[in-house]
Amino acid sequence: MTHVDMAETGRSSTGNTHAAAPAESRAVYWRRRLREGLGPGTWRRGLVVAALALLVGVVMMGHAAIPNRVGSLGSLVETFLPWFGLAVPVLLVCALWRRSLTAMCALVLPVFVWFSLFGGLLTDKSGGGGDLTVVSHNVAEENTDAAGTARKLVESGADVLALQEVTPDNRPAYEGGLAEAYPYHEVAGTVGVWSKYPLSDTRPVDIHMGWTRALRTTVTTDGGRLALYTAHLPSVRVKLDAGFTANQRDASADALGEAIKNEPIDRVLLLGDLNGTMNDRALANVTSQLRSAQGAAGSGFGFSWPAGFPMARIDQILLRGVQPVSSDVLGETGSDHRPVRASVDL
Numbered sequence: 001m002t003h004v005d006m007a008e009t010g011r012s013s014t015g016n017t018h019a020a021a022p023a024e025s026r027a028v029y030w031r032r033r034l035r036e037g038l039g040p041g042t043w044r045r046g047l048v049v050a051a052l053a054l055l056v057g058v059v060m061m062g063h064a065a066i067p068n069r070v071g072s073l074g075s076l077v078e079t080f081l082p083w084f085g086l087a088v089p090v091l092l093v094c095a096l097w098r099r100s101l102t103a104m105c106a107l108v109l110p111v112f113v114w115f116s117l118f119g120g121l122l123t124d125k126s127g128g129g130g131d132l133t134v135v136s137h138n139v140a141e142e143n144t145d146a147a148g149t150a151r152k153l154v155e156s157g158a159d160v161l162a163l164q165e166v167t168p169d170n171r172p173a174y175e176g177g178l179a180e181a182y183p184y185h186e187v188a189g190t191v192g193v194w195s196k197y198p199l200s201d202t203r204p205v206d207i208h209m210g211w212t213r214a215l216r217t218t219v220t221t222d223g224g225r226l227a228l229y230t231a232h233l234p235s236v237r238v239k240l241d242a243g244f245t246a247n248q249r250d251a252s253a254d255a256l257g258e259a260i261k262n263e264p265i266d267r268v269l270l271l272g273d274l275n276g277t278m279n280d281r282a283l284a285n286v287t288s289q290l291r292s293a294q295g296a297a298g299s300g301f302g303f304s305w306p307a308g309f310p311m312a313r314i315d316q317i318l319l320r321g322v323q324p325v326s327s328d329v330l331g332e333t334g335s336d337h338r339p340v341r342a343s344v345d346l
Helices: 002-038 040-044 047-061 073-079 081-098 101-106 108-122 146-155 171-178 247-261 281-287 293-297
Strands: 132-138 160-164 184-188 191-195 199-204 214-221 224-232 237-239 243-245 268-273 315-320 323-329 340-345
Touching: 047 081, 047 101, 047 108, 073 081, 073 281, 081 101, 081 108, 101 108, 132 146, 132 224, 132 268, 132 315, 146 171, 160 224, 160 268, 171 184, 171 191, 184 199, 184 214, 191 199, 191 214, 191 224, 214 247, 224 247, 247 268, 247 281, 293 315, 293 323, 293 340, 315 340
Parallel strands: 132 160, 224 268
Antiparallel strands: 132 340, 160 191, 184 191, 199 214, 214 224, 237 243, 268 315, 323 340
């Protein structure tokens, strides 16, 4: 009995030894892997990636504090601010490659800031209907097919068109191509309005350029009157020796804002090539008074320029006193800009 008991005990003891060893090895293995994965090394690795992630987040969060005194750097950053989000997936790949917990944690900041600034644009807020549909389009002086552009604008279904870069050379093509669909039109300098509704009290707006690139008119619709402005603010340039040159654009934006501030009609639409985005603080005298149809009733960023691969929305439809119900960007027309369209309830 003793021998059997000892044999059975030995087998049991041997079995336990063999069963315990792998269990102990597994525990040791996973503790080692945990130490390797979460140890000090993972926090020390990828510090450069983490620093870049924090920098992107801080720039987006504090873009308004970037000075414009040197090369209008603040306005340049704000013009392309949505594109800073592209840094996140690049930095994420770098963080994973470096197996850096520090970089992964740092990426939380730019992700949070980007979605705080632009997350609302990712939802589709457009609806149907609308009492009035308007289109703004910089038709481009260099456009070699003005007649074709006119046909595409008629196909847009707009009740009112606001065009920029209307020149003595292309004006006949637009007046001829749009006349049947839009019996009312006014042109001042290089901007014009074509409308299915009567226009009155039309006058140039002085935006301090030396020639006319803005006008104001009253559109009398079935739902009442509204003041419509169209403007083409001066172009900006990015130069290595001067940075983002926008002084003339900024002065013109201030003048346009003053004209809108003094507008006696409550319902106002501004359609035009503002050569700036809603984020650009240099347009504050305009954008503080009006809201964006795209931001309120569009889907996505609504980039309009350049036409082949739009990277910024510098063509705007801004409004007050009316309710936007939809906003979108139309296809290419032969211009280097794409037309922007919005429908509103009066």
